[in-house]
Amino acid sequence: MNPLERYLREYGLLLCNQNPELPALEDIGAGWQDVTALIDAHRLFYSKAYRGRTTYLSPEVYGLLKACRPERPLPEAAARIYGLLEGNAADTALLKRLCGLPPRDFQQGFQCLLRNLRITAVQNGTARNENWSTFLYGTAADWERDAPQAAPVDAPRERLEEILSRTMTARQIQLLLRFP
Numbered sequence: 001m002n003p004l005e006r007y008l009r010e011y012g013l014l015l016c017n018q019n020p021e022l023p024a025l026e027d028i029g030a031g032w033q034d035v036t037a038l039i040d041a042h043r044l045f046y047s048k049a050y051r052g053r054t055t056y057l058s059p060e061v062y063g064l065l066k067a068c069r070p071e072r073p074l075p076e077a078a079a080r081i082y083g084l085l086e087g088n089a090a091d092t093a094l095l096k097r098l099c100g101l102p103p104r105d106f107q108q109g110f111q112c113l114l115r116n117l118r119i120t121a122v123q124n125g126t127a128r129n130e131n132w133s134t135f136l137y138g139t140a141a142d143w144e145r146d147a148p149q150a151a152p153v154d155a156p157r158e159r160l161e162e163i164l165s166r167t168m169t170a171r172q173i174q175l176l177l178r179f180p
Helices: 003-011 032-040 059-068 076-085 092-099 103-115 140-146 156-164 170-177
Strands: 013-015 045-050 053-057 119-129 132-139
Touching: 003 013, 003 032, 003 053, 013 045, 032 119, 032 132, 045 059, 045 103, 045 119, 045 170, 053 059, 059 156, 059 170, 076 092, 076 103, 076 119, 076 132, 092 103, 092 132, 103 119, 119 140, 132 140, 156 170
Parallel strands: none
Antiparallel strands: 013 053, 045 053, 119 132
16 A cells, blocks of 8 residues: 555545645655556545645545535536536547637636536546656546545535544634535
């Protein structure tokens, strides 16, 4: 088990980039290869769930967070992108060509889907360098089919707070739970 997977099993959430608020990859001795291995194995949910920042979630925390956040209708741009990804995986370059949206609308729609746990990275794409690559994205529903399933809990919010309070303040947890 790589250091990222060990961390996510214990704490549930990790940010990609260093910041003063929460631990990040570098803080726990993990690297890009750890991220891509877990994405390929569907043992990490890639999102922008915490304040629009790249946020890695354990499968358990993803399921709990999904249970605690109501699903809202998607804006038109996000719905168009989502429709292209249903049952398919694609990188952003292909999605941009297929969806026919202006660049700003595409970016807003794509970020909306990542913030709201509607899409995620499902496979590593083209390596850009040893510390970065593109991803293939798919719907959360498609990811769930191949991801490990956590046992259902009677009180998802309480379980989520129990896990996240190991590294997050009550205020940070509230920000995460607040619908973006």
